[in-house]
Each structure stands twice: as structure tokens, then as C-alpha cells.
Amino acid sequence: MKPEKDVFVCTNERPSGHPRGSCVQNGSIEVLQTFRDLQGEKNLFNFKVVATGCLEPCLAGPTVVVYPDNVWYGGVTVDDVERIIDEHLVRGRPVEFLILDEEDFERSQRGPKEAPPSCL
Ligand code: FES
Numbered sequence: 001m002k003p004e005k006d007v008f009v010c011t012n013e014r015p016s017g018h019p020r021g022s023c024v025q026n027g028s029i030e031v032l033q034t035f036r037d038l039q040g041e042k043n044l045f046n047f048k049v050v051a052t053g054c055l056e057p058c059l060a061g062p063t064v065v066v067y068p069d070n071v072w073y074g075g076v077t078v079d080d081v082e083r084i085i086d087e088h089l090v091r092g093r094p095v096e097f098l099i100l101d102e103e104d105f106e107r108s109q110r111g112p113k114e115a116p117p118s119c120l
Contacts, residue, residue: 003048005089007035010063012054020108022054023061027077031062034081047089060104066094074100 009032013024035049047066055063060074064084071094073084080098088094 001045003046005047005069006067007047007049007084007089008052008055008065008067009035009049010053010055010061011051012058020058021061022058023063026062026075028062030078031064031076031081034078035085038082038085042085044085044089057100057104057108059108060100063100069094072100073098074104 009028010023011028011032012022014020014022016025032049032051039047039049055065055072057063057072057074062074062076064073064076065071066073066084066088069088071088073080073095076084076098080095084095084098
């Protein structure tokens, strides 16, 4: 069955103390694994969970993006994953309180003053 949606989970990791931090430091590996575990438990095939590099809004991570919906979630914890699956990926209703806004992107792009310009 061809997936209808892709769920991208940032698994970028930076060295400890890096001013931009990283999603791995904020628990994204556990978030990724929880998506995969629950997808299997619920026997869902309509979406594909994909580990990615940095998606940009690092300071608001862990970052999760659902395409083709173009819905960007931030600060996602393992406790949020089942809600994203049940409400968004099954019922088609994004989880509003987790959605990143423009300020989250701008803050991460400005970053801490000492942050390097790239998102490497
Ligand atoms: S490190 Fe995850 S969005 Fe940049």
C-alpha cells in the first residue's frame, strides 16, 4: 500500500553544549521509535515514518513534519505521539497545540547570537 503521508522526524545530533542544541538531545530518537512502535501496534499503513537530518527550527525541537499536509510540530514528546497518530494521521485533524508558528522558525534562524549560521 502506497503511504498517503510521510512523517519526518528530525534525528540530527550536535555536540553537547552546541548553542543550537539538537533534536536528539531533546528526545527525538525516542519520539521516532514511539511512532514506529505505535504504527506497528495499530497496524497502520497509510503513513511512512522517516528519520531526517535537521529540519531548521532546532530551538523548538524535537521537530516532526507531516507531508503533504505541511504541518510542522515542535516540542514533540513520546507522550504526544499517539495523539498525533490518532488525531492527525488517522482522523485528519492536526494537533493544534503542537504546531510551530512563524516565530519558532525565526527564533531558530536567528538562533542564539553565538550560533553558527548553518544548521549543520
Ligand atoms: S536539529 Fe532538529 S530541527 Fe534542527
